[in-house]
Amino acid sequence: MSFIELKHLNKFYPISGAKDFQALKDINLSLDKGELVSIIGESGSGKSTLMNLLGGLDSQFSGEITVDGKKMSTFKDQDFVNYHKEKIGFVFQSFNLVSHLSVLDNVTLAMTLSNVDKKTRNERAKEVLKQLGLEEQYHKKPSQLSGGQKQRVAIARALVNDPDIIIADEPTGALDSQTTDQVLDIIQEIAKTGKLVIMVTHSEKVAARSTRVVTIDDGKIIGDVRQGELQTHENTFGLEKKAKSKNLSFFAAIRLALLNMKEKLGRNILIALGGSIGIMSVIVMLSLGAGVNDYLTKTMNANVNPLVSEVKMPIARGSNASSSVAADSSVMATTPAGTRPSGPPAGVTQSDPFAEENLQELRNIPHVAELNLAYTSFTIGSDNVIYEGSKYAFMTFGTTSGMTDSNILYGTFPAEGEILVTEGIANQMGATAEEAIGKEVTLSVTIDGEKLEKNYVISGIYTAGQSIGAFESVYISSESFDLLTAENNLEVKPNVVYLVSDDPKNTQAIKDEVATLGYRGSSADMLASTFTKMLDIFTYILSGVAGISLFVSAIMILTVLYISVVERTQEIGVIKAIGGRKKDIRRIFVSESFLIGLFSGLLGVGIAYLITVVGNIIVQNLFDTAILNMTPAFAIFGIVTSIIISMLSGLLPAQKAASLDPVEALRHD
Numbered sequence: 031m032s033f034i035e036l037k038h039l040n041k042f043y044p045i046s047g048a049k050d051f052q053a054l055k056d057i058n059l060s061l062d063k064g065e066l067v068s069i070i071g072e073s074g075s076g077k078s079t080l081m082n083l084l085g086g087l088d089s090q091f092s093g094e095i096t097v098d099g100k101k102m103s104t105f106k107d108q109d110f111v112n113y114h115k116e117k118i119g120f121v122f123q124s125f126n127l128v129s130h131l132s133v134l135d136n137v138t139l140a141m142t143l144s145n146v147d148k149k150t151r152n153e154r155a156k157e158v159l160k161q162l163g164l165e166e167q168y169h170k171k172p173s174q175l176s177g178g179q180k181q182r183v184a185i186a187r188a189l190v191n192d193p194d195i196i197i198a199d200e201p202t203g204a205l206d207s208q209t210t211d212q213v214l215d216i217i218q219e220i221a222k223t224g225k226l227v228i229m230v231t232h233s234e235k236v237a238a239r240s241t242r243v244v245t246i247d248d249g250k251i252i253g254d255v256r257q258g259e260l261q262t263h264e265n266t267f268g269l270e271k272k273a274k275s276k277n278l279s280f281f282a283a284i285r286l287a288l289l290n291m292k293e294k295l296g297r298n299i300l301i302a303l304g305g306s307i308g309i310m311s312v313i314v315m316l317s318l319g320a321g322v323n324d325y326l327t328k329t330m331n332a333n334v335n336p337l338v339s340e341v342k343m344p345i346a347r348g349s350n351a352s353s354s355v356a357a358d359s360s361v362m363a364t365t366p367a368g369t370r371p372s373g374p375p376a377g378v379t380q381s382d383p384f385a386e387e388n389l390q391e392l393r394n395i396p397h398v399a400e401l402n403l404a405y406t407s408f409t410i411g412s413d414n415v416i417y418e419g420s421k422y423a424f425m426t427f428g429t430t431s432g433m434t435d436s437n438i439l440y441g442t443f444p445a446e447g448e449i450l451v452t453e454g455i456a457n458q459m460g461a462t463a464e465e466a467i468g469k470e471v472t473l474s475v476t477i478d479g480e481k482l483e484k485n486y487v488i489s490g491i492y493t494a495g496q497s498i499g500a501f502e503s504v505y506i507s508s509e510s511f512d513l514l515t516a517e518n519n520l521e522v523k524p525n526v527v528y529l530v531s532d533d534p535k536n537t538q539a540i541k542d543e544v545a546t547l548g549y550r551g552s553s554a555d556m557l558a559s560t561f562t563k564m565l566d567i568f569t570y571i572l573s574g575v576a577g578i579s580l581f582v583s584a585i586m587i588l589t590v591l592y593i594s595v596v597e598r599t600q601e602i603g604v605i606k607a608i609g610g611r612k613k614d615i616r617r618i619f620v621s622e623s624f625l626i627g628l629f630s631g632l633l634g635v636g637i638a639y640l641i642t643v644v645g646n647i648i649v650q651n652l653f654d655t656a657i658l659n660m661t662p663a664f665a666i667f668g669i670v671t672s673i674i675i676s677m678l679s680g681l682l683p684a685q686k687a688a689s690l691d692p693v694e695a696l697r698h699d
């Protein structure tokens with residue numbers, strides 16, 4: 031049995047709307063290793079059709095092609111891949127070298143696809159290139175070579191995997207007569223090493239150099255002439271059969287993608303820039319949200335003891351508390367233990383007092399080191415400071431438990447018989463904050479529905495910080511408060527509790543637990559959490575709007591990769607012809623989109639960083655605070671998002687590239 035046997039081979043091309051066209055008609059042919067066969071015939075006679083079938087580029091035929099005892103009609107996809115990798119090498123009229131790869135990379139491409147290690151593949155390629163007189167050309171690009179050199183590189187590429195069969199389609203068609211002779215010498219030499227060389231040619235001169243001339247006309251063999259034997263000898267190309275081939279590695283795919291991207295550097299920089307705009311906008315928006323949030327939290331917490339959490343009972347449904355100011359009007363979902371008395375009289379908003387079981391519940395919260403009891407009330411119009419016969423109204427009255435030094439603007443904490451007032455009260459009294467200290471006033475407050483009056487000396491000016499403190503307030507020490515209520519035969523239970531944490535790090539956990547149990551936190555805390563929620567929503571909306579540009583860049587990447595597939599159609603054909611699997615081609619294109627995503631992401635993060643730095647310098651000058659807070663998490667998020675979007679956009683073009691028909695791809699101009 032011959033190495034290749036064609037039996038009753040027919041090829042029909044489907045023509046839409048017409049009868050199938052029969053390009054090959056009952057071809058019977060036996061070919062053996064060591065033969066140099068020329069296939070000649072008129073244009074359109076079926077030569078290329080026959081070559082495509084022999085080369086396994088086209089698997090649609092009837093009849094049988096048997097190669098080395100194996101029937102091609104039974105080949106699966108992987109059999110064709112192996113056939114291309116191990117059995118066959120192609121040489122094309124137009125060379126079909128990959129323009130962005132060096133001579134060495136073009137020749138090693140088949141081995142790269144088989145994941146042969148770099149050293150072995152370079153050694154083997156250099157050996158073959160040297161045999162073909164190309165030792166000076168390893169690092170040149172195809173465009174820097176003469177026609178003859180290009181064809182020799184293409185021959186080296188066909189030979190490097192030591193195939194049994196070389197198929198050459200008009201290998202000298204694009205060469206002048208002197209170069210034609212050189213190339214024919216090489217081809218003849220290859221056949222002498224015991225390979226089967228099949229050439230398609232129009233040239234009498236080329237046909238004359240072969241051992242057998244098969245003539246085709248109108249899809250039929252009309253002549254088969256043998257003209258002498260070749261003096262076959264050992265393989266002079268120094269190639270040993272390689273080990274079982276593996277598949278294209280991830281790193282090799284990235285390298286191939288990088289080489290192609292380098293070739294179109296300008297275009298790729300522009301794509302990365304385009305892609306980076308969306309990433310950059312999203313990161314800047316997120317940084318802005320985080321920065322504003324930080325600023326607000328910092329401002330709100332500036333005068334708050336980091337160890338202390340303020341706790342109040344939840345507002346009883348149906349009490350007048352629901353008509354009080356927004357900061358106090360929060361109804362909790364759950365109700366803590368304990369009973370609640372009915373609400374205070376109209377015009378007075380008092381938090382409900384804590385029962386012993388409530389206090390116990392709060393004491394049991396993890397990390398609570400200390401529990402301070404306090405009293406506070408919020409009134410509209412009924413509480414006053416009376417100074418020299420005039421009344422100055424204030425809204426908040428309470429004890430100083432839970433305050434820090436930072437709450438004292440001037441003066442000292444109140445001792446017994448002393449009070450703290452806000453600067454606004456001092457000013458209403460016609461005094462500056464400093465002047466008010468030491469002044470004697472009468473305090474008139476409503477507690478548990480009783481109007482109480484007593485004289486006090488102002489010991490200091492109270493401040494709640496920059497953001498909260500709009501309400502005028504008066505504070506006395508717990509001891510003074512107990513004295514005041516005792517003197518009036520009132521028994522007032524604490525309605526504010528200050529929980530002191532064992533570590534500032536645990537304060538938030540305590541606050542969270544307080545909320546979970548259904549108690550209220552401080553007004554500042556509640557305001558802060560409302561602000562934070564609003565800011566989060568605002569940030570997400572802004573980032574979403576910025577995200578639209580991500581969608582635009584996804585479409586841009588998709589388009590560019592589609593164009594790239596069209597540009598590289600021939601290259602894809604070559605990769606298939608030398609044993610590249612669909613998967614390998616997909617991998618090369620997906621790698622390219624991965625790299626585009628990576629570069630866009632890095633660029634986006636870089637630009638966003640610059641914007642935050644410059645933006646913060648400007649804002650710092652204007653408002654004395656930084657407002658853009660770009661965290662490493664945002665940078666990572668930006669890069670990962672960019673890569674994901676880019677790879678998703680690359681999937682369709684990669685799929686298109688992988689499913690190209692090799693015959694059509696190779697014919698593509």
Ligand SMILES: Nc1ncnc2c1ncn2[C@@H]1O[C@H](COP(=O)(O)OP(=O)(O)OP(=O)(O)O)[C@@H](O)[C@H]1O
Nearest residue numbers: 043044051053071072073074075076077078079080
């Ligand atoms: N994809 C196809 N669909 C339909 N008909 C085709 C297709 N490819 C080739 N043919 C037809 O099959 C016949 C043989 O074509 P083929 O390309 O094999 O000829 P050829 O001998 O190689 O010609 P040339 O020397 O000009 O390259 C021609 O009539 C051609 O029009």
